Amino acid sequence: MYLSRVEIDVNNRRKTKDLTHLGAYHNWIEQSFPEEIAANERQRHLWRIDQLNGKKYLLLLSQEAPDTEALARYGVGGSVQTKSYDQFLNxxxxxxxxxxxxxxxxxxxxxxxxxxxxxxxxxxxxxxxxxxxxxxxxxxxxxxxxxxxxxxxxxxxxxxxxxxxxxxxxxxxxxxxxxxxxxxxxxxxxxxxxxxxxxxxxxxxxxxxxxxxxxxxxxxxx
Incomplete structure (x- = not known):
């Protein structure tokens, strides 16, 4: 399992103008796993939106690591973080x-x-x-x-x-x-x-x- 986080670029309305409903966030998540799309084998991805110290984050838990570039689509540059979750869980x-x-x-x-x-x-x-x-x-x-x-x-x-x-x-x-x-x-x-x-x-x-x-x-x- 992998836990990922990206800061959403809320100050760039041109970049995030599509994020007006939950379906748009769902699509963002799905597009962050291009190998699953290619294989037509979608895994369940848990995610949520967090507010912390005036910033907005997307938090994502997934079986495989997401594509960093795709996950950064609506994010602040350089803010994507992904780490293995297995050691913590075990x-x-x-x-x-x-x-x-x-x-x-x-x-x-x-x-x-x-x-x-x-x-x-x-x-x-x-x-x-x-x-x-x-x-x-x-x-x-x-x-x-x-x-x-x-x-x-x-x-x-x-x-x-x-x-x-x-x-x-x-x-x-x-x-x-x-x-x-x-x-x-x-x-x-x-x-x-x-x-x-x-x-x-x-x-x-x-x-x-x-x-x-x-x-x-x-x-x-x-």
Missing amino acids: GINDGELMRFRLTANPVHAVPQPGKNQPKIYPHIKVDQQKGWLIKRADKLGFELIKKQQSETIEDVNDLAFDIVSRDWPRLARKQSRGAKLSRVSFEGMLRVTDAVTFRQTLVNGIGKEKAFGMGLMTVIPV
Whole structure:
């Protein structure tokens, strides 16, 4: 696995004028793997947009290293960085305390009378969005730890994580009704409970709409 990052050249509107919807970012990612396109064998690429110290970055996790020139298409010159992720993944152990960041699409399924398939709706409220992650943590190989001052966990605010941004980016330019996706970014502390499962979580992502910048979790050991 490879983890790559490029600073998006937000000050050059002529260069980045196409980046007005999630579909454009998806296309940028796909075009950064020309060998996959030639072989007609597309791999899943997890990615997200990060804001850091006034700068905007594209973060990308992929099975193979991307083409540096293609990844730099909308980036600041010389800002592309790619490194192997395998050593880090293999070094994760049970019980390890980590700081995490996750951008995801929290949704829930509502059964429809007379239909076999439920309808998918986004979670709107902050507590619902936090609860979405809390409910999935155990199966994903980690636990969200409580705040130091919280002896018991009575609600979502007793846990050491929070939502740092929420928005509704447009999915594609030509969507007739302007379809948008709920995008929520979480930051906080977690403890690894099952290292094997947790590694797969980092590699496979969390939740839906992974092709459109959702699901990528990154962690830093504490």
